Amino acid sequence: MTLDEIDRKLLRLLQADANTPLDRLGEAVHLSRNACWRRIKALESAGIITGRVTVLDPEKIGLGLTVFILIRTNAHAPDWLDRFRKATRSMPEILGVYRMSGDLDYLLRAQVADMKDYDRLYQALIQRVPLSDVSASFVMEQIKETAQLPL
Template identity: 75%
Template sequence: MVTIDETDRRILRELQRDAGQSLDHLGDAVGLSRNACWRRIKALEAAGVITARVAMLDPDQLGLGLMVFMLIRTNAHAPDWLERFSAATRGMPEILGVYRMTGDLDYLIRARVADMADYDRLYQALIRRVPLSDVSASFVMEQIKDTHALPL
């Protein structure tokens, strides 16, 4: 774990809000010169604290208005099955997140698709790639909060 001071936290908060802002604007927001900000950002990147800078897109504007959580149960827990499952889900761009779970569920998948027919296509493609014992889905009716910003 890297030691982060309050100035780093202010920089990270600002970057989580808008990673595309200019160094001049960022410096004004956190009380540093643009060069001091740049050096701190480079150090945070080198330390692996900042892993990427990306643009957030509106899924509705791109025809991906349906978010689905797929609840996966499997009877297979061998390393080779997990490798196949991991490769299959990594290779499907509709799948945004895959999580190995505790409790009754084995895996939780978060995906974005256009509609129910598109979800069915995703489901069929997944079960063709890897055997699953049970798949159920929950569809998001309303998104109340969705953020990638970590609490700093």
Template identity: 70%
Template structure:
């Protein structure tokens, strides 16, 4: 873990809100020159704190209106199975996140699809690629909060 001071934290908060803003605008917000901002951003990138910069899209406007959480249980815990599972989920663009869990659940998958038929195609594709002992799904009825901003 690296040491992040208050100025770094303010820069990170601003970049999380809008990574496309100019260095001049960012500098004004955090009371630094554009060059000082640039140096700090480069240092944060080099340290791995800033992993990348992206454009956030509106999934509904792109026809991907159904969010599904797939709860996965498996009897297979061998390293080769995990590699197959990891490769399979990483190869499927509908899958936005995969987490290994504690408790009853082995894995939780978050995916974005067009509709139920699209979800079924995703499900069928996944079970063809890797054996699973149990898959259940929950569908989001209302998204109350969605953010990529970390609480700094």
């Protein structure tokens, strides 16, 4: 699917607020409510819109510590990777898992309550899959966080 300027504007608006009413979206892009709805459905069918979420304030729900977990491993076999994927995907505290180039093998982003909660997460992870080197960096100040892609 090729995106035109109307699609891009709709996507910008929806990224800012997925609950924007169709009437307001239509006004913003100069389309009828139905034409807007059809475009959004086409964007969903094409896999461009993959979901809609409500963004929460982690501190207000008791998860005020963001941690980046840096992992190096000596295991690179497919069965190890399958175990690692299953383990990290099953742990709700882990919000992102990235296989990296360079010296670092994996980078994980997790949201936990505090250091004790991070230690619980760490212990659970190493029980599920063997890791050769794990270190963590704790976020002291979040300067920017967004899920909005530049369009």
